Amino acid sequence: MLEQGYNRSLYAVMFNNFFHRLASPKHFYRIAGAWIPWLAGACLLLFLAGLYYGLVVAPPDYQQGDSYRIMFIHVPAAWMSLFIYMVMAGAGAIGLIWRIKLAEVIAISSAPVGASFTFLALVTGSIWGKPMWGTWWVWDARLTSELILLFLYIGVIALHSAIEERRTAARAVAILALVGVINIPIIHFSVEWWNTLHQGPTVTRLDKPAIHLSMLIPLLLMALAFKLYYAFVVLMRARCEVLARERSAGWVRELVE
Amino acid sequence: MNLNEFLHMGGYAFYVWTSYGIALLVLVVNILMPLRQRRKLLTDIARRQRRARRTP
Numbered sequence: 001m002l003e004q005g006y007n008r009s010l011y012a013v014m015f016n017n018f019f020h021r022l023a024s025p026k027h028f029y030r031i032a033g034a035w036i037p038w039l040a041g042a043c044l045l046l047f048l049a050g051l052y053y054g055l056v057v058a059p060p061d062y063q064q065g066d067s068y069r070i071m072f073i074h075v076p077a078a079w080m081s082l083f084i085y086m087v088m089a090g091a092g093a094i095g096l097i098w099r100i101k102l103a104e105v106i107a108i109s110s111a112p113v114g115a116s117f118t119f120l121a122l123v124t125g126s127i128w129g130k131p132m133w134g135t136w137w138v139w140d141a142r143l144t145s146e147l148i149l150l151f152l153y154i155g156v157i158a159l160h161s162a163i164e165e166r167r168t169a170a171r172a173v174a175i176l177a178l179v180g181v182i183n184i185p186i187i188h189f190s191v192e193w194w195n196t197l198h199q200g201p202t203v204t205r206l207d208k209p210a211i212h213l214s215m216l217i218p219l220l221l222m223a224l225a226f227k228l229y230y231a232f233v234v235l236m237r238a239r240c241e242v243l244a245r246e247r248s249a250g251w252v253r254e255l256v257e
Numbered sequence: 258m259n260l261n262e263f264l265h266m267g268g269y270a271f272y273v274w275t276s277y278g279i280a281l282l283v284l285v286v287n288i289l290m291p292l293r294q295r296r297k298l299l300t301d302i303a304r305r306q307r308r309a310r311r312t313p
Binding site for chain 1: 287292299
């Protein structure tokens with residue numbers, strides 16, 4: 001009994017120690033710097049594999065011809081636009097509740113990357129829509145809610161840059177991000193709740209995916225590449241944010257010299 | 258499959274390559290932005306330090 005309790009508390013101390021170190025800006029800056037090249041390298045390899053399988057190996061679609069290849073950009077970008085928003089809101093909430101500075105940093109560093117992927121999902125969807133639907137844009141539920149997501153990201157970025165004091169800005173941004181979470185299930189279920197021109201899900205359904213393996217493989221490769229891309233770019237941004245916040249700290253002075 | 262056929266994309270060349278081109282642009286810009294910001298921050302902090310040292 002006693003030993004078990006001791007072991008458990010030892011693990012708790014080790015666990016806390018790890019996170020305490022990681023959450024300290026100085027260590028985060030160093031650890032993130034070490035991770036970035038590896039993440040970027042793995043991301044590049046996945047991109048090359050995904051592009052090869054998506055553009056060369058996968059056969060044309062029997063209905064959409066080669067135009068469906070836009071999917072390998074469009075779908076992972078759309079997935080990332082939702083995923084990054086949840087990371088941003090989650091990190092914002094952690095920052096609000098436990099006052100962890102690093103969570104605030106991750107939240108605000110995620111916003112531009114998330115906005116980029118949302119923009120990419122909208123633009124590639126539009127380019128794909130033109131030959132398939134005959135129009136660049138329709139105000140259907142999926143497209144409209146995704147556009148609102150872009151405005152939410154832009155709102156977060158604008159709010160953060162409008163408030164001088166960084167911690168106040170982080171708190172305001174977290175609240176805005178959390179309110180905007182309501183939009184995420186709306187985007188996801190929009191194709192089921194409303195009668196949309198946008199097609200329903202083909203991969204993320206409960207029964208087996210309605211997509212052939214030769215098309216699923218490049219899709220998943222690209223999705224993984226996009227995830228790693230987000231990971232290393234958000235770390236690059238977070239390092240900048242940490243530097244800006246800690247500009248007068250001793251370790252930054254040593255770093256500059 | 259020859260190169261021309263590949264670039265032609267079954268008649269959808271404009272749509273496919275525009276999408277991939279914009280994607281590449283967005284991804285590259287997102288890498289360049291923090292690189293530039295970091296360089297700017299570091300020179301800015303260094304300049305501030307030199308100034309602080311000069312004024313006793």
